[in-house]
Amino acid sequence: MQRIGVFVCWCGSNIAGTVDVQAVSDALKNEPGVVFSTNYQYMCSQAGQDMIINAVKEHNLTGIVVCSCSPRMHEATFRRTAQAAGLNPYMVEIANIREQCSWVHKDIPTGTEKAIILGKAAVAKVNLNTPLTPGESPVTKRALVIGGGIAGIQTALDIADAGFPVDIVEKKPTIGGKMAQLDKTFPTLDCAACILTPKMVDVAQNDKIRIFSYSEVTDVKGFVGNFDVTIKKNARYVKEDICTGCGACVEKCPMKKVPNEFNLGMDNRSAIYIPFAQAVPKVATIDPNACNMLKNGKCGLCARVCAAGAIDYTQKDEYIEEKYGAIVVATGFNPISMDKFDEFAYNQSKDVITSLEFERLTNAAGPTAGKLLRPSDGKHPHTIVFVQCVGSRCDACAEKGKEYCSKICCMYTAKHAMLTRDKYPDTDVYVFYIDVRTPGKNFDEFYRRAVEEYGVHYVKGMVGKVVPEGDKLKVQASDLLENKQLHIDADLVVLAAAIEPDKSARPLATMLTASMDTNDFFTEAHPKLRPVESPTAGVFLSGACQGPKDIPETVSQAGAAASKVIGLLAKDKLTGNPCIAHSNELMCNGCSSCERVCPYGAITYEDKEFRMPDRTTLVRRIAVVNPAVCQGCGACTVACPSGAMDLHGFASGQIMAEVDAICK
Amino acid sequence: MNNKYLYEDLLRMSGVNPKKCMRCGKCSATCPAYDEMEYHPHQFVSMVENGDIEPLLNSDSLYKCLTCFACVDRCPRGVEPAKLVEAVRLAAVRKQGANHLKADSVPDMLDDETPQQLIVSAFRKYSK
Amino acid sequence: MQMNEYKPLIVAFCCNWCSYAGADLAGNNRLNYPADVKIIRVPCSCRVNPMFILRAFQRGADGVIICGCHPGDCHYTSGNYYTRRRMAMLFSMLDYLGIEKERTRVEWVSAAEGAKFAATMNDFAEKVAALGENKRLEDLRCKR
Numbered sequence: 001m002q003r004i005g006v007f008v009c010w011c012g013s014n015i016a017g018t019v020d021v022q023a024v025s026d027a028l029k030n031e032p033g034v035v036f037s038t039n040y041q042y043m044c045s046q047a048g049q050d051m052i053i054n055a056v057k058e059h060n061l062t063g064i065v066v067c068s069c070s071p072r073m074h075e076a077t078f079r080r081t082a083q084a085a086g087l088n089p090y091m092v093e094i095a096n097i098r099e100q101c102s103w104v105h106k107d108i109p110t111g112t113e114k115a116i117i118l119g120k121a122a123v124a125k126v127n128l129n130t131p132l133t134p135g136e137s138p139v140t141k142r143a144l145v146i147g148g149g150i151a152g153i154q155t156a157l158d159i160a161d162a163g164f165p166v167d168i169v170e171k172k173p174t175i176g177g178k179m180a181q182l183d184k185t186f187p188t189l190d191c192a193a194c195i196l197t198p199k200m201v202d203v204a205q206n207d208k209i210r211i212f213s214y215s216e217v218t219d220v221k222g223f224v225g226n227f228d229v230t231i232k233k234n235a236r237y238v239k240e241d242i243c244t245g246c247g248a249c250v251e252k253c254p255m256k257k258v259p260n261e262f263n264l265g266m267d268n269r270s271a272i273y274i275p276f277a278q279a280v281p282k283v284a285t286i287d288p289n290a291c292n293m294l295k296n297g298k299c300g301l302c303a304r305v306c307a308a309g310a311i312d313y314t315q316k317d318e319y320i321e322e323k324y325g326a327i328v329v330a331t332g333f334n335p336i337s338m339d340k341f342d343e344f345a346y347n348q349s350k351d352v353i354t355s356l357e358f359e360r361l362t363n364a365a366g367p368t369a370g371k372l373l374r375p376s377d378g379k380h381p382h383t384i385v386f387v388q389c390v391g392s393r394c395d396a397c398a399e400k401g402k403e404y405c406s407k408i409c410c411m412y413t414a415k416h417a418m419l420t421r422d423k424y425p426d427t428d429v430y431v432f433y434i435d436v437r438t439p440g441k442n443f444d445e446f447y448r449r450a451v452e453e454y455g456v457h458y459v460k461g462m463v464g465k466v467v468p469e470g471d472k473l474k475v476q477a478s479d480l481l482e483n484k485q486l487h488i489d490a491d492l493v494v495l496a497a498a499i500e501p502d503k504s505a506r507p508l509a510t511m512l513t514a515s516m517d518t519n520d521f522f523t524e525a526h527p528k529l530r531p532v533e534s535p536t537a538g539v540f541l542s543g544a545c546q547g548p549k550d551i552p553e554t555v556s557q558a559g560a561a562a563s564k565v566i567g568l569l570a571k572d573k574l575t576g577n578p579c580i581a582h583s584n585e586l587m588c589n590g591c592s593s594c595e596r597v598c599p600y601g602a603i604t605y606e607d608k609e610f611r612m613p614d615r616t617t618l619v620r621r622i623a624v625v626n627p628a629v630c631q632g633c634g635a636c637t638v639a640c641p642s643g644a645m646d647l648h649g650f651a652s653g654q655i656m657a658e659v660d661a662i663c664k
Numbered sequence: 665m666n667n668k669y670l671y672e673d674l675l676r677m678s679g680v681n682p683k684k685c686m687r688c689g690k691c692s693a694t695c696p697a698y699d700e701m702e703y704h705p706h707q708f709v710s711m712v713e714n715g716d717i718e719p720l721l722n723s724d725s726l727y728k729c730l731t732c733f734a735c736v737d738r739c740p741r742g743v744e745p746a747k748l749v750e751a752v753r754l755a756a757v758r759k760q761g762a763n764h765l766k767a768d769s770v771p772d773m774l775d776d777e778t779p780q781q782l783i784v785s786a787f788r789k790y791s792k
Numbered sequence: 793m794q795m796n797e798y799k800p801l802i803v804a805f806c807c808n809w810c811s812y813a814g815a816d817l818a819g820n821n822r823l824n825y826p827a828d829v830k831i832i833r834v835p836c837s838c839r840v841n842p843m844f845i846l847r848a849f850q851r852g853a854d855g856v857i858i859c860g861c862h863p864g865d866c867h868y869t870s871g872n873y874y875t876r877r878r879m880a881m882l883f884s885m886l887d888y889l890g891i892e893k894e895r896t897r898v899e900w901v902s903a904a905e906g907a908k909f910a911a912t913m914n915d916f917a918e919k920v921a922a923l924g925e926n927k928r929l930e931d932l933r934c935k936r
Contacts, residue, residue, distance in 0.1 A: 070816045071833065072808075099819030100831050104910070110827040117830060343694065343738055393686060395742035434688040464694025464738065478693035480706065485698040515869060523869075535869045579835065597838075599869045633868035634839030638878065650835055652843070659844055662803055662830045663851030 002127050005036040005061040006119065007052055009043035009068035011098055018102040018111040024067060027116045031123045035059050044074050049081045056085035063091045063126040067119050069098040088131030090578060090649060095122035117662055124657040132578035132648050135627040139225040139574055140325040143565050144169065146217055146508065147330035149177020150551060151543025151558045153199050155328050158562030160208035164569045167322065168203070169212045169231055171504065174279035176200055177332055181262065181356065183363040183370075185551055186415040187446035193278065193365070200280040212320070213281055216504070220511040223602075223629040224538030225325050225574045233318040237286035237294065238272075243310040245282030249302035250274060258290045260367075263360045266375060267367035272302050276365060284310075326538050326565040327512065329522060330558070331505045333544040335497040336391045340400040344390065344495055349468040350376040352493045355386075355409070358416055372424060374492055377471065381491030384420060385475050386413050386431040387463045391498035393434070402498045402519060407548035409496035410437045414447045414456075416494065421454040430457045430488060432477055440550070459486070466493050499548055513601035514539050522546050532561040536600060537629065540564050579649030580630040581637060583623040587644035590621030594636035594645050602629035603636060667715040670755065674712055678751035682713035684741045691735035691745045701725040705735050705745040712748055717755075726753045731785040750781060753788050800854035800920045802829045804913070805844070807837045809867035810902050811859030817906030818913075825913035828921075829857075836860070837898075838871035842882045845896070849886075849929040855895045855920035859909070862900040872900070890928040894919045 008025040010016035021039040029037040036059045040048050043066055055061060064087065066078050071094040079089035097115040105111045143159050145152045148170030156166040168175060179185075180200075182192035203209050212231055219230035253270035260269040262276055271290035274282060284302075292299040293313055303311040335356050338346035346352045351374050353361070364370035374381050388409055391401030410433070417429045436458070438444040450456045461478040468474075475488040501520045509516045514534040515523045522541050525533040532541055542561040543554040568574075583594070585608060595603045603623050610618045623645070625636075634647045646652055675681065691705035698704055703711065703725045711720055720726065726749065735745045806812040812833050818825065834840055837860030845856045858879060860872040876898060883896045897916055901909045 070812075070819075072813060072816060096816075096831070096833075099816040101827075103819040103822055104824050105827045106824065114827040114830070121830070121832070389688065389740070394740040395684065401740060434686060460689070462688040462690035462693045464690055464692070464734070476693060478689040478698075478704075478706065480687070480689040480692070483704065483707075485692065485695070485704075597874060599871070631868060633836040633871045634834070635836070635868070635871055635874050638838060638841045638874070647835070647839065650839055652841060655832060655834065655839075655841075655844055656847055658832050659803060659848050659853075660851060662832070663801060663848055663853050 002033045002063045002129075003035045003059060003061050004033045004063040004065060004123060004126055005052070005055050005059060006034055006038070006065045006067065006123065007043050007048075007055075008037070008039035008097075008119070009048070009066065010039065010041045011069060012041065015068070015098050015102045018105060018108055019097060019115045020108055020112040023112050024097070024115045024119055028065070028119045028123060031120055033063070033127045034123055036061065043068050044077055049077075049084075052078070052081050053085040056082070056087060061087070063093075063129055065093050065095060065119065065122045065126055067095040067097045067115065067122070070094075070096045070100070088133075090132040091126065091129050093122040093126045093129065095119045120664075121658040121661040124661040125654045128651065128654045128657055130648075134578040135576040136573045137223075137225050137576070137628045139569060139571055140227070140323045141165070141569050142167070142322070142324050143326045143328065143569060144227070144229055144322070144324040145328045145330055145542075147177070147332055147543070147545070148172070148175030148211065148213070149330060149332045149543065150179040150196060150199075151332065151545075151554045152177070152328070152330035153203055154555050154558035155330060155542045155562045155565070156209050157199065157202055157206065158559050159565050159569075160206050162562075162566040162570075163208070164566065165208045165210070167210045167212060167324075169215050169217055171214070171216045172275065173214045173236065173283070173285040174275045174281070175203065175211060175213060176278075176280070178356075179551060180276065180278075181359060181363075183359050183366075184415060184419065186411045187440070187442045189415070189419075197278040200278065204280045211281060213283075214285060217508065217511065218319070220327070223626055225568070225628065227324045227327055227538065229322055229324055229327070231320045231322065233320060235288075235315040235317050236283070237288070237291075237311065237313055237315045238284045239310045239312050239315075240281060240283050242308045243283040244308055245274060245279075245284065246307070247274060247284075248305045248307070249284055249311065252301050252305045254299065254301060255290050255292055258287060263367045264354075264357045266357060266360060286311075326540065326568050328540045328542050328561050328565060329505075329508065329512070329514065329534070329545050330542040331502045331508060331545040333499040333548070334502055336402065336500050338390070338495060338497060341390060341495075343465045344387065344463070344493065345466045345468055345473070346495065349466075349473060350374075351381075351468075351473055351491065352466060352495065354495050354497045355412055355416065356497075358494045359412075362416070362419065372420065379491075380424070381427065383428045383488065383490045384430070384492045384494065385463065385473075385477075385488060385490040386417055386429070386494045386496065388413055388431065388433045388496045389462075390495040402500060404519060404548065405437065406496075406498045407437070408499070408550045411440070411443055411446070411550065413494075413496050414438075414450045417456040418446075418450040418454045421450075421456055428457070430459055432459050432461055432463050434460075434462060440552075461486075499544070501545055505545055512536060512539050515599075532557055532564055537631075538568065574628065576627055577632055579647065580627055580632045581625045581634065581645055581647050583625055584644040584646070585622045587642050588622040589642050589644075590623065591641060593639040593641060594623055597635045597639045599633070599635070600629050600631055602626045602631075667717045670717050671712065671715050674717065674748065674751045674755060677754055678744070678747040680744050680748045680751070682709045682743065682748065685709045685713070685743045686741055688740060690738050690740060691743075694734045694738045696732060696734065697728050697730050700728040705749070708749055708752070709743055709745050712752070717752070720752050721756050721759070726756060727789050729753075731782045733779060733782070747781070750785050750788075753785065757788050798921070798925065800828050800917060801852060802826075802855045802857065802917055802920060803848045803853045804829050804831045805834050805837065805840045805856070805858045806831050806901075807860045807867070807871075808833055808835050810861035810865065811837075811909065813903035814859070814901040814905050814909040817903065818910040819906075821906050823906055823910035825910045826917040828917055829913045836866065836868050836871035837875040838868070838878075840875065842878060845882065846929070849891060849926060850931040852926070852930050854923070854926045855897075855916060857897045857899060857912070857916050859899050859901045859912075862902055865902065891926065892923055894923055895926060
C-alpha cells in the first residue's frame with residue numbers, strides 16, 4: 001500500500017479564489033492510501049517544496065499528489081522535489097486544478113467539487129504508480145551521411161569540424177552531386193565549381209571524414225546512438241588507394257562510345273573514366289557494362305598503361321559493417337523524365353533539352369566547352385524558348401508530373417535567360433511562365449533585372465506544343481495577357497523539368513523506418529519546429545530529400561542537421577523517456593498486432609524458452625520493445641488483443657482507476 | 665453569381681471543376697482552332713467559373729471547337745476544357761430544342777479509336 | 793425543476809501534446825465551460841483503449857469525448873489516425889447498443905485552440921445534458 005501525501009496549492013488567489021483549498025485537502029485526507037494532506041500558498045516556491053520534502057521524511061511518503069497548475073507547467077519541478085526528498089521522480093502526479101478548474105469555473109462550490117474529484121483521480125493513479133528509471137544507452141560517436149552532394153558535404157564538414165568522425169556514402173564514383181554539374185548559381189552568379197570544389201577538397205583532406213564513393217547503404221539495424229549499417233562498396237575494378245588519377249588509362253581506353261552521364265549523355269566517355277576533372281576521390285572507375293575486358297576478356301589496355309598498377313579486373317563488391325550514432329539522409333533530387341510529355345517533342349528533337357542539360361551546355365567544362373551551340377547541328381541558336389513548370393504543379397491524377405511546385409525553376413530559368421542575353425545579345429529569349437515565384441533574398445530583383453536590363457521576353461502563358469520542322473522548332477504557345485496564340489520558330493527549346501526525390505530514397509526510408517510523404521520526400525518530425533529531424537530518433541534530413549530546395553537553403557539545412565547530430569554525439573549516454581511500452585511475456589501470444597501499429601519500428605519479436613510446470617520447455621514468439629526507440633504513444637497497448645502490452649506511467653490500470661475515481 | 669443554376673448544371677453535365685484551373689493557358693496554347701474562336705479555351709474555363717455564361721451560349725466559338733481533346737490531354741491540372749465547351753454546347757442545344765441530325769443518318773464508317781464524345785458533339789454541332 | 797438539477801458527467805481524454813495544452817490555454821484565457829467535464833491526460837489519443845470508454849459508461853458517465861491533435865499534426869505521426877478508426881468502430885457499436893451517437897465524440901483540438909476547446913466542451917455538454925442520464929450501459933453493481 002502506498003503512503004501518499006496530498007499538497008494543495010493556493011497559487012495565491014488563482015486557485016484559492018474559486019476553490020476552497022481547505023475543503024479539498026480535508027476531503028482528500030480520507031482517500032485510500034493518503035496519510036497526509038495539507039495546503040499552502042505557493043507549492044512551487046522554495047518554502048512549498050521544502051514542505052513537501054519534510055513531509056516525505058516525516059510521514060515516510062511513497063507517493064505525492066500535488067493539486068496545482070497544469071503538469072505542463074510544474075510537473076518537472078515537483079519531480080525534482082521528489083527526487084531531492086529521496087523518492088523516485090515518477091511517483092508524483094499532478095491534479096490540474098488551476099487551468100482546468102479554478103480558471104474556467106466561476107463559483108466556489110462547483111470549483112471545489114471538481115477539484116476534489118480531480119484530486120481523487122490523481123490519488124487513485126498514484127496508488128498504482130511504480131518507480132521508473134529512464135533507460136540509458138551508449139552513443140557511438142560517429143555519424144553517417146548518405147549522399148555526397150552539397151547537402152551531404154556541408155553536413156559532413158560541419159560535423160567533422162566539431163571533432164566527430166563522419167562517413168559519406170555516395171553512390172556515384174565522385175562526390176559533388178548536382179551542384180558539380182551547374183554552371184553559375186543564382187542570384188549572385190558565382191560559378192558553382194569555384195565554390196563547390198574547394199569544399200570537396202576540404203572533405204578529401206579532412207582526416208575525420210571518410211568517403212565511400214561508388215557505394216550504397218544496403219542494411220540499417222539498431223536505433224538512435226547505435227545504428228549498425230552495412231555499406232556495399234561496388235567493385236570499381238581500380239584499387240582506390242593506389243590510383244593516382246593521372247588519366248592515362250582514360251586516354252588509352254579504346255571503348256570511347258559510352259554516353260557520359262555527367263554531361264547527361266550529350267557527349268561520350270570511355271569505359272574507364274573519371275567523371276570530371278575535379279572529382280573527389282580522383283580515382284578511375286571501370287564501367288562493367290562497357291568494358292571489353294570485363295565483358296569478354298579481350299583488351300586489358302588500361303592495366304598495361306597504368307604505371308601504378310591500380311587496375312584489378314578481379315575486384316569484387318565489398319560489404320563493410322560500421323556502427324554509427326546518427327544518420328543524416330542527403331539523397332537529393334533528380335529532374336523527372338520527359339518521356340510522357342510528347343507535346344514538347346523532347347524525344348523527337350535533340351534541340352529540345354532540359355534545364356540541367358542547358359546548364360552543361362553553357363558550362364566551360366561541358367560538352368561544348370561553354371559555347372552555346374545546338375546539340376543537333378552545333379550551330380548557334382538565335383531564338384530560344386524556355387518553358388517553365390514542365391511537370392510541376394500538375395494535378396495528382398494527371399500522372400505525368402508532380403503536384404508540387406519545384407521551387408528552383410523560376411530562378412534558374414531567369415538565370416539562364418539572363419546569361420544567354422548577356423553572352424549572346426543577338427538571341428531572342430522567350431520565357432513562358434504561369435507565375436514567376438521569386439521569394440528569396442535578392443531573387444525578385446534578379447528576375448526583374450533579366451526583364452528590364454537584359455530584355456528577356458517574359459510571356460504569361462504556356463507552350464502547347466513543339467513540332468520539329470526542318471532545322472526549326474515550331475513552338476505554339478498562348479499569350480494570355482494579349483489574348484492571342486503565338487507561333488515562334490525557335491532554334492532551341494529548354495524545359496524546366498520538375499524535380500523529384502532520388503529513386504534510392506524510398507528503399508532507404510524503409511531501412512531507416514523514416515516516414516515519407518506521397519511524393520517520396522522525407523517527412524520532418526515537425527514541419528515548423530523540428531524541420532531537420534525525421535520522426536525516427538537519430539535520423540536527420542538534409543537538402544532536397546526533404547523537399548525542393550535551392551543551394552542557400554540546402555546549405556543552411558545541412559548546417560542545422562549537423563548541429564543536431566553534434567548535439568546527439570556530444571552526449572556520452574542517451575537518457576530515454578521511461579514512460580514507454582513494455583510487454584508482459586507471459587501474456588503475449590506473438591500476434592504482431594503491436595508491431596504493425598508502431599510508428600517507430602520499436603517492436604521486434606524473439607523466440608523465448610519458457611519452463612513449463614511439467615519441467616518441459618516451450619519456445620514461444622514474444623514481442624520485445626526496444627526502450628531506446630519507443631516514444632511512448634501507446635498505440636500498441638490498444639492494438640494488443642491479449643492485454644500484454646502496457647505503457648509505463650500511463651498504464652491501463654492507472655487510467656482505469658482515474659476513470660473510476662471520476663465516475664464515482 | 666446570377667447564373668447559379670446554369671453554372672451548376674454545366675458542372676454536372678461536364679464533370680469539370682473549373683476551380684482547379686491555375687491559369688497557365690496551356691489549353692489555348694495547344695488549341696488548333698484558336699484563331700477561329702472568339703472565346704478561347706482558357707476563357708471558357710474562366711468565364712464559366714465567373715458565371716459569365718450568356719456570352720458563351722451566344723458565341724460562334726461553341727461550334728468552332730473541334731473536340732479534338734488536345735486541351736484535355738495536356739491540361740496539367742486535369743480541368744478538361746473540351747468537356748466544358750461540350751457542356752455549354754449541350755446547354756445551347758437544349759435551349760433551342762429539336763435535333764436535326766439523326767443517328768441513323770450517320771454513315772457506318774466510324775473509326776473505333778474516335779472518342780465517343782467526339783461523335784456525340786458532332787451530332788450537337790450539326791443540330792444547330 | 794428536476795431537469796435543472798441534473799448535471800451530466802463527462803469524461804474527456806486529452807492527448808498531452810495538443811488537446812491537453814489546448815485545455816490549458818482555455819484556462820489561461822478564462823474561457824468557461826461546464827465543470828461536468830473532467831479531463832484525463834493521456835500521451836496520445838491512440839492510448840485510449842475502448843475499454844476505458846466502456847468502463848466510463850459502465851460507471852455512470854453520460855458522455856465521453858476524446859480529443860487529439862489535428863490529422864497530420866500528431867506528435868507520434870500517426871496516432872490520431874488509429875484513434876479515428878478505432879473510435880468510428882466503437883461508436884457505431886455503442887450506437888447499436890443504445891448509447892446515442894451524441895454521447896460519444898472525437899474532436900481535434902490543437903494546442904493553440906483554447907477557444908475551440910471551450911466551445912467544443914460547451915456544445916458537447918449541452919448535447920449530452922439534453923439526452924439526460926445514461927442508463928443503457930450503467931452497471932448497477934457500481935452504484936453506491
